[in-house]
Amino acid sequence: MSGTLRRERPLRVAVTGGEVLGVREGAVCAWRGIPYAAPPFGELRFRAPAPVVPWSGVLDASRFGSIAPQTLRRRMRGVPAVVAADEDCLTVNVQAPAVGEHALPVMVFIHGGGYSAGSSREFSGQGQSFVLTGRTVYVSFNYRLGPLGYLDFRRYGTGERPVDGNPGLRDQVALLRWVHENIGRFGGDPANVTVFGESAGGNAVTTLLATPAAGGLFARAIAQSAPPGAVYGPELTAAWAEEFVGILRKSPLLGDDVASGGDDLRLLTHAPVDALLAASLVLQARTPDEYPGMFCLAPVVDGDLLPEHPLVAFRDGRAHRIPLIIGTNEREGSIFHGRVDILPRTASRIAALFSRAPVGSHKRMRQAYPGLPSARRSADDFGGDYGFWFPSIRLADFHSAFAPVHVYRFDFAPRLLKLVGLDATHGVEMFALFDRMDVPLARAITSLGGREAYAAAGERMREHWLAFAEDGRVAADWPTYDEHARSTLIIAGQDRLENDPRRARRRAWMLFLPQVQRPVGRAAAVPRPATLPH
Numbered sequence: 171m172s173g174t175l176r177r178e179r180p181l182r183v184a185v186t187g188g189e190v191l192g193v194r195e196g197a198v199c200a201w202r203g204i205p206y207a208a209p210p211f212g213e214l215r216f217r218a219p220a221p222v223v224p225w226s227g228v229l230d231a232s233r234f235g236s237i238a239p240q241t242l243r244r245r246m247r248g249v250p251a252v253v254a255a256d257e258d259c260l261t262v263n264v265q266a267p268a269v270g271e272h273a274l275p276v277m278v279f280i281h282g283g284g285y286s287a288g289s290s291r292e293f294s295g296q297g298q299s300f301v302l303t304g305r306t307v308y309v310s311f312n313y314r315l316g317p318l319g320y321l322d323f324r325r326y327g328t329g330e331r332p333v334d335g336n337p338g339l340r341d342q343v344a345l346l347r348w349v350h351e352n353i354g355r356f357g358g359d360p361a362n363v364t365v366f367g368e369s370a371g372g373n374a375v376t377t378l379l380a381t382p383a384a385g386g387l388f389a390r391a392i393a394q395s396a397p398p399g400a401v402y403g404p405e406l407t408a409a410w411a412e413e414f415v416g417i418l419r420k421s422p423l424l425g426d427d428v429a430s431g432g433d434d435l436r437l438l439t440h441a442p443v444d445a446l447l448a449a450s451l452v453l454q455a456r457t458p459d460e461y462p463g464m465f466c467l468a469p470v471v472d473g474d475l476l477p478e479h480p481l482v483a484f485r486d487g488r489a490h491r492i493p494l495i496i497g498t499n500e501r502e503g504s505i506f507h508g509r510v511d512i513l514p515r516t517a518s519r520i521a522a523l524f525s526r527a528p529v530g531s532h533k534r535m536r537q538a539y540p541g542l543p544s545a546r547r548s549a550d551d552f553g554g555d556y557g558f559w560f561p562s563i564r565l566a567d568f569h570s571a572f573a574p575v576h577v578y579r580f581d582f583a584p585r586l587l588k589l590v591g592l593d594a595t596h597g598v599e600m601f602a603l604f605d606r607m608d609v610p611l612a613r614a615i616t617s618l619g620g621r622e623a624y625a626a627a628g629e630r631m632r633e634h635w636l637a638f639a640e641d642g643r644v645a646a647d648w649p650t651y652d653e654h655a656r657s658t659l660i661i662a663g664q665d666r667l668e669n670d671p672r673r674a675r676r677r678a679w680m681l682f683l684p685q686v687q688r689p690v691g692r693a694a695a696v697p698r699p700a701t702l703p704h
Contacts, residue, residue: 177269177270177271178268178269179199179266179267179268179269179270179356179357181193181194181199181201182228183201183355183356184355185204185352185355186206186221186222186348186351186352187205187222187223187224187225188224188225188226188227188228188229189227189228189229190204190228190229190230190231191228191229191230191231191232192231192232192264193231193232194268196268197267197268197269197302197304198265198266198267198268198298198301198302199265199266199267199268199356200231200232200263200264200265201231201263201264201265201356202231202232202233202234202235202261202263203231203233203234203235203261203263204229204231204235204261204262204263204264205222205223205225205235205260205261205262206219206222206260206261206262206311206344206345206348207219207220207221207222207260207341207344207345207348208220208221208222208223208260209223209257209258209260210257210258210259210260210314210318210337210341211257211258213331215257215318215438215439216318216323216327216333216334216337216438216439217332217333217334217337218334218337218340218344219260219337219340219341219344234261234263234289234290234291235258235259235261235312236253236254236255236256236258236259236261236312237253237254237255237256237259237289237290237291237312238255238259238289238312238313238314238315238316238318238319239255239256239257239259239315239316239318239443239446239447240255240283240286240287240288240315240316240447241286241287241316241447241448241450241451253289253291257318257443259312259313259314260311260312260313260314260341260344260345261290261311261312262290262309262310262311262345262348262349263290263295263296263309263310263311264307264308264309264353264356264358265296265297265298265301265307265308265309266301266307266308266356266357266358267301267302267304267307267357270304270357273354273357273358273359273362274305274306274307274357274358274359275305275306275307275358275359275362275363275364275639275640276306276307276308276309276349276353276358276359276360276362276363276364276639277297277300277306277307277308277309277363277364277366277635277639278309278310278311278345278346278349278363278364278365278366278388279294279295279297279308279309279310279366279367279371280311280313280342280365280366280367280371280374280375281294281295281310281367281368281370281371282367282368282369282370282371282372282395282597283315283369283370284369284370284465284467284510284512285315285316285319285320285338285370285373285467285468286315286316286320286450286454286467287315288315288370289312290310290311290312293604293606293609294310294368294600294604295310295311296308296310297310297604298605299604299605299606299632300604300632300635300636303636305636305639305640306636306639307353307356307357307358309349309353309358311345313338313341313342313345314337314338314341315338315467316446316447316450316467317414317446317447317449317450317467318337318338318443318446319337319338319341320336320337320338320467320468320469321407321410321411321414321450321466321467322335322336322404322407322408322410322411322470322472323411323438324404324408324472325408325411325412326411326415326434326435326438327435328435331435331439333435333438335470335472335474335475335476336469336470336472336475336476338469339374339377339378339381339469339475339476340475342374342378342384343378343381343383343384343387343475346363346365346378346384346387346388347387349363349387350363350387361389362389362639362640363387363388363389363390364388364389364390364391364392364638364639365378365388365390365391365392366391366392366393366394366495366635367392367393367394367396368394368395368396368597368600369394369395369396369397369596369597370397371394372393372394372395372396372397372398372496373393373396373397373398373400373401373468373469375391375392375393375396376391376393376396376398376480376484376496376565377398377401377469377476377480378391379391379480379483379484379489379490379492379494379569380476380478380479380480380483380484380488380489380490381475381476382477383475384490385490388492389492389493389642390492390493390494390638390639390642391492391493391494391495392494392495392496392635392638393494393495393496393497393562393565394497394498394599395497395498395499395502395558395596395597396496396498396558396561396562396565397465397557397558397561398480398481398561398562398564398565399481399557399561400464400465400468400469400557401468401469401470401471401476401479401480402464402468402469402470402471403470403471403479404470404471404472404473406461406464407470410453410457410466413453413456414449414450414453415434415437415438417449417452417453418437418438418441418445418446418449419437421441421445421448421449423442423444423445423448424437424441424442424445425442450467453466454466454467454512457512458511458512458513458514458519459516459518459519462514462518462519462520462522462523463514463519463522463523463556463557465512480565481561481564481565481568484565484568484569485568487571487572489568489569489572491572491573492573493573493574493575493576493638493642494566494569494573494574494575494576495575495576495577495578495634495635495638495644496562496565496566496569496575496576496577496578497562497577497578497579497580497658497659498558498559498562498579498580499579499580499581499594499595499596499597499598499599500579500580500581500583500593500594500595501550501551501554501592501593501594501595502554502555502557502558502559502595502596503515503550503551503552503553503554503555503557503558503595503596504547504550504551504554504591504592504593504595504596505592505595505596505597506550506553506554506596513550513553513554513556513557514552514553514556514557515543515549515550515552515553515554516543516549517543517544517549519553520542520543520549520552520553521543523556523682527681527682527683528681528682528684530681531678531681531682531684532682534677534678534681534682535552535678535679535681535682537674537678538674538675538678539551539552539675547591554596555675555679556679558596559672560675560676560679560683562577563577563656563676566651567653570650570651570652570653571653574642574650575650575651575652576638576644576648576650576651576659577651577656577657577658577659578631578634578658578659578660578661579658579659579660579661579671580594580598580599580627580631580661581594581660581661581662582594582598582599582602582620582623582624582627582661582662582663583595583598583620584615584616584618584619584620584621584624585618585619585620586614586615586616586617586618586620587615589618598615599627599628599631599661601615601624601628602624602625602627602628602629602631603628603631603632603635604628604632605625605628605629605632607621607624607625623663627661627662627663627665630661630665631661634648634659647667648667649667655669655670656669656670656671657669658670658671
């Protein structure tokens with residue numbers, strides 16, 4: 171605004187619970203580790219997040235809070251090998267341009283990590299590349315992970331000691347309420363909030379869009395490499411909970427006082443965190459083979475916070491009717507080997523999915539993925555498309571009937587990734603999008619060339635995200651998506667538009683997974699959530 175005095179933002183800010191003092195870091199002001207809910211331990215373990223506990227004095231907001239308890243060390247995205255993890259993890263971080271004269275759009279990032287790892291300490295949670303443009307206030311946060319946030323223990327609750335479903339999802343809703351109530355004091359516009367996330371964070375975005383309690387708390391959404399189908403019905407999640415309790419009861423990490431008790435609720439609420447995490451690892455390792463195509467750490471259709479499967483809500487127009495960007499990477503499944511082998515890409519898992527699919531669809535699917543299941547590339551792509559690409563496309567199909575949708579595919583891969591057969595795999599866009607080419611892994615994958623083009627692709631992507639966050643619009647040459655043209659932005663060395671890319675694959679999946687289609691007539695039945703593609 172010409173003629174308007176640009177004021178420096180105050181570092182001392184009053185928020186729900188008390189006052190916080192941030193830090194000035196060049197052109198950015200940062201506030202970190204601010205509680206947005208009460209510590210969820212003790213009597214609050216497995217409960218919905220409780221209101222913030224007020225503090226006295228001024229809280230030092232210069233450092234990140236503890237990350238959620240987890241077993242994996244997060245070297246890949248710039249987190250030190252050893253960081254503090256604690257059940258007291260429900261904290262939020264805010265970054266804003268150091269000077270400004272009006273309220274800015276707000277971007278809230280939800281980190282990924284399979285709902286079992288990750289934190290707001292990662293470079294994606296810091297978001298300086300977005301804030302330094304002067305166009306946004308950036309928010310990141312921690313939420314409960316693993317068995318503390320994403321297993322369904324409701325059956326073990328009692329009237330005296332209830333257990334709530336979806337603690338991790340409830341944390342995300344609580345965070346959005348905190349943003350709505352507080353972000354104006356940091357220079358953000360609470361009426362102009364965009365939620366975005368990648369991988370499990372993308373699943374969080376698509377699930378929040380179908381969560382009634384999140385209505386009105388954000389105006390736009392971006393889902394990167396989301397698995398929208400990874401939400402399950404209560405029968406299945408109860409079976410996983412029972413299996414988990416059986417594993418936990420045998421844990422050598424339990425104290426004698428906990429192990430000797432016969433009460434499952436007492437076991438869950440008093441078990442050491444390390445025992446919970448170890449039992450979760452066992453359950454996670456079993457699930458992909460015992461339940462091909464599914465992942466045990468995920469939201470549950472609990473009939474309360476989440477009343478129906480998100481894909482059903484999108485299909486029938488009950489999801490929040492707000493603008494959406496959604497997309498995937500070219501070869502999502504190529505990285506899911508070894509330690510993270512969770513996709514249906516082995517012969518036995520693929521056979522299990524074929525056994526559930528209509529027989530008439532088998533030939534078309536094998537034509538779409540030649541050599542399946544023995545050909546590794548086809549198996550990888552089958553698994554990645556099952557988990558990420560096809561459900562994202564179906565969600566875009568559904569939502570485009572009710573709100574503006576833009577679809578992308580990230581195809582750029584540095585030369586090294588092409589040589590080793592990973593190509594533009596799951597998560598590869600993150601280094602470029604967040605302009606963190608200095609991270610060791612980013613330097614490694616560009617060591618044989620492609621660094622400048624990779625960074626440029628990320629810069630173009632970041633510009634799209636910022637423009638969308640400002641007013642819901644993207645570049646004029648990126649048209650809205652509909653089920654007729656299916657216009658898709660391909661982000662590559664040179665960006666381009668394609669209509670209905672991979673049409674043959676899409677048609678094969680429509681036959682292979684017919685469970686979620688548009689109702690025909692008013693009498694059409696809505697399938698139970700457990701029958702949806704996962």
